[in-house]
Amino acid sequence: MRIPGRPAALLASAAALAALCGCTVQPAGADGKRGLPVQVELPGSPGPGTARSSPVPGVTRTAPAAPPAAPPSAAPAVPAPPVLWSRGDTGPAVRELQARLRQVAWLAVGPTGSYDGPTERAVKGFQGKRGLPRTGATDSVTWQRLVAMTRPPGRGELYPGAARPAAAADPRCLTGRVLCISKTSRTLRWMVDGRTLSTMAVRFGAQYTPTREGVFTVYWKSRHHVSTLYHSPMPYAMFFSGGQAVHYSYDFAARGYAGGSHGCVNVRDETAIARLFAQVRIGDKVVVSW
Numbered sequence: 001m002r003i004p005g006r007p008a009a010l011l012a013s014a015a016a017l018a019a020l021c022g023c024t025v026q027p028a029g030a031d032g033k034r035g036l037p038v039q040v041e042l043p044g045s046p047g048p049g050t051a052r053s054s055p056v057p058g059v060t061r062t063a064p065a066a067p068p069a070a071p072p073s074a075a076p077a078v079p080a081p082p083v084l085w086s087r088g089d090t091g092p093a094v095r096e097l098q099a100r101l102r103q104v105a106w107l108a109v110g111p112t113g114s115y116d117g118p119t120e121r122a123v124k125g126f127q128g129k130r131g132l133p134r135t136g137a138t139d140s141v142t143w144q145r146l147v148a149m150t151r152p153p154g155r156g157e158l159y160p161g162a163a164r165p166a167a168a169a170d171p172r173c174l175t176g177r178v179l180c181i182s183k184t185s186r187t188l189r190w191m192v193d194g195r196t197l198s199t200m201a202v203r204f205g206a207q208y209t210p211t212r213e214g215v216f217t218v219y220w221k222s223r224h225h226v227s228t229l230y231h232s233p234m235p236y237a238m239f240f241s242g243g244q245a246v247h248y249s250y251d252f253a254a255r256g257y258a259g260g261s262h263g264c265v266n267v268r269d270e271t272a273i274a275r276l277f278a279q280v281r282i283g284d285k286v287v288v289s290w
Helices: 006-021 092-103 117-129 140-149 250-258 270-279
Strands: 050-052 061-063 083-085 177-182 187-192 195-203 214-217 220-226 233-241 244-248 265-267 285-289
Touching: 083 092, 092 117, 092 140, 117 140, 195 270, 214 233, 233 270, 244 270, 250 265, 265 270
Parallel strands: 177 285, 244 265
Antiparallel strands: 050 061, 177 187, 187 195, 195 265, 214 285, 220 233, 233 244
């Protein structure tokens, strides 16, 4: 028995179902066969992406796109090598450093045992020549490179022949605050009430401009002094007799006892005299003797 209108109703229901499910029905070809399978996008399914299998025959579903890959983590920073010695340090290790720098012609000073300005500049030059950071401080890498290029210094290199033990203090130095200067041992003792607080090497005036001997007092201090007579720098100057003063000497640091002053007491260790300058007061006694 045939129900009128039944095929039309079935077709209408199929079309409605296809529209509801988002299907695309491919029309029949010229040979009467259907085209490609039905493609369905189910409600709530992810958007376009990688195809994946579906339990519904003839239906292709899409998988969500993969999340972006995490960026590679940055490489950890390489720590700086430890600093062994830097400006202001003193001791036998600094003396050996200076002796080795002299072996490779980077330092013309000392050794003094004090990490001063010339030492810092010499280390900077050595570092720059070998592609190391120019810090002026001696770190472990700088020291290893220097040791590899030099030999262990002998006593004559560590303590040049010109350096002498400090002479016994003049009796006039045993009371009060005194710069006790000996021409015999070429040393300066800084003494307070008979106790020696520091000792440093010094040199004196040349033959025709000798350093005066006797007992004096410090009457003027000038940190950045320049001689008005000779136009030469006199850092950390402590005047005690006319134009004669105790002061740091770049020439003494570079040439040692080969030179001489115009009457002043030259100090070769910049770090030592900087500390002395900070301690000495106007009115402190100065004793210059043989």
